[in-house]
Amino acid sequence: MEIEKARIVVDGLKEAGINFTVGLPDSQFHEVYEQILQDPSLKYVGAGNEAEGASIAMGAWFGGKKPALIIATSGLLVATFSLARLHLKEVPLLVLIPYRGDLGDPRWMGIYKQFVEPMLNSMDIPYKIVSRKDEIKQTIADCQICAEAWLKPVAVLVTGEALW
């Protein structure tokens, strides 16, 4: 991932008001995590799994923070139970995911493309797919506004087209 694109993602989070981040890294977002770690205004907590991460984010929201959960596509599948509970409690949460399984990715990653969107739909988690670099910031901002207004997790899926 180009440093410049990682910077756009991080700036997008900050401009959306995010001030607490929880994650478990994805290789495609490595530079994003590196930049977040260097930025104390985005307090980063590294979780042991994505379900734990969603719970930490929920606690931070109750403490007045604006959290974002930054996880791999596969990690979304791990986080589902906690996200369902956030949904039940009506806790807003931005979920940022580098979306794998599209054209150009290895064949085995196709399962993510196959399951992720139907799963988000069935969990009633709204999402936007970003496939252009110049859409990243605005999409993050829009989804954060929606998460707060709709009181639920909202996901941003950033495809390889936008990142590479």
Add this chain to the structure above:
Amino acid sequence: MVNRADLISIFGEMVNDEMLVVTPIGSTTPLWERTGRGPTSLTSVSLGMCTPTALGLALALPHRKVIALDSDGNLILNLCSLGTVGNERPKNLTIIVFDNGNYLSGGPGKGKPGMPTATAGNMDLAAVGRGCGIEKASIVRTEAEFKVAAEKALKEDGPSMIVAKIDPVDVRQTKNFREDRGPGQDTRENKYSFARHIERLENIKILKRGGG
């Protein structure tokens, strides 16, 4: 052997409204609600989510004491959260684990223990906590030991962890699983009362008017 209800009653006398308590689903929440502190606590947090939720709260409000009233089955589901606590080392976080050695999901209606958790075998959660970097992690087996450990944890800097070995069964009588569980809040009502409580304590705005 001590029981969960007695320890929760004792602990309810130790905390005040300035402290924030998180409780999991299972029998801890209704017992905690009996102390009258349900609406100012975050209750019925689901499986595996109690300690990590308390961690997020503790990191967001580092000046305020946060206590997770967790249990063995809940904690084991997201055991990695102890590693995260051990790395973040929030001074204001205390984890109390009511360790009954079994999953209540099998037992509450039958007056007998459910299927065993790993702590009924070889797992020592306090040792796991220490291994994760939570140096102040101990096991208590009596009310007196619990009082001493809890008072210390509330007074001193953490993170701290108390594993209370309790009776495997909370209620000996057979109960109808679907019976009315008492006057507690449902999960959304509790969300609002807890968030409003923090807004008052911290003079901050958490809740916004949603879309309808």
